[in-house]
Amino acid sequence: MYILRSASLNDLDDLYDLSQLMLFINLPPDKEIIKTKIESSIKAFTKPSRKLWENHYLFVLEDTKAQRIVGTSMIHAQHGTEDEPHYFFTVGQENKFSMSLNTGFIHGTLKLGLDTNGPTEIGGLILDPEFRKSDKKLGKQLSFVRFLYMGMFPDRFKDTIHSELMPPFDNEGHAPLWEAIGRRFLNLEYHEADVLSRSNKEFILNLFPSDTIYMTLLPIEARNAIGKVGDSTAPVKRMLESIGFKYMNEVDPFDGGPHYRAKLKDITPVKDLFEVEILIRDKIIKSDVESIMASLPTEDGTFKAAYISGNLNKGSPAKFIIDPEEAKELGLKEDFKTFATYL
């Protein structure tokens, strides 16, 4: 059985193991930083700040049999403030035409921009490779649990949801756009700059090119990386596009990874959110089993959910019947009312 829930301090060692799997700025391989992130997340779930940018929510996927965390995903309630703006490159075009030569060119362009009243950001989605591509769609569960939560608590988030996808990296782990622009203007390694930019954004505005950059002048590898995603992020692009997210013609100024956005109310699992009574009963009609992602009861403001199977009766409110064995595995003792959505 798999449970999705808010992270707790007992998850520290498992999250540290997960952080070793790839260089991921949202989950750096550093126990102190991960501990701070868990503590901040517990506060966000149980006593969210009115200053939305202080609220970082960390979700985990637990394999309850192995008692191990096998994946994680995050929400930052506001990314982009006066103190720490959201920086991006707008991807545009400039048409040039010479009448005397009767010839013209369409140039791709990049232009640095910033937002000081940014949207809610989802990120940090990572699943242990052993568990990927399972028929339980564990990656999708980890991604969609955030929409279940945001749909249940829309006041804790902005109206727009933003996501920054990872671009392809070359065999040595270099980002081609960084080599072409960032390195020349900042004289830092990509990961150094990425880490630095989490606590200090001033240097981006003051050192990066402030005028239009013509892509024509960039090496072909850098041009080809703009707005593209790497292989391991292809499922993310697919998932986001399928529920209403759109590419914004905006990319990360360091690595060129694409930015996707959607209005919270228009995201399919948020639109599909419904109230449901979960009933624990002996009689499940096996030929009529469906699955829903439902929030489960907790006592202390923490959050728990699971992708559960049973018989759905779409009344108002809807009823969902699960068998006692599944209820036991989920630690459920009695019927309850909750919210659910579909994957």
Ligand SMILES: CC(C)(COP(=O)(O)OP(=O)(O)OC[C@H]1O[C@@H](n2cnc3c(N)ncnc32)[C@H](O)[C@@H]1OP(=O)(O)O)[C@@H](O)C(=O)NCCC(=O)NCCSC(=O)CCC(=O)O
């Ligand atoms: C991204 C995940 C968590 C996805 O997990 P799984 O591979 O198990 O995915 P899944 O649940 O089986 O499938 C999810 C959906 O993606 C589709 N899918 C699977 N592989 C695909 C591929 N190669 N190309 C296109 N689509 C693909 C499946 O059919 C399914 O869609 P259908 O149901 O429609 O069939 C994992 O691959 C991973 O940990 N990747 C490495 C880390 C990473 O790159 N993380 C993203 C960083 S970017 C980020 O974090 C911001 C974005 C965010 O937070 O959401």
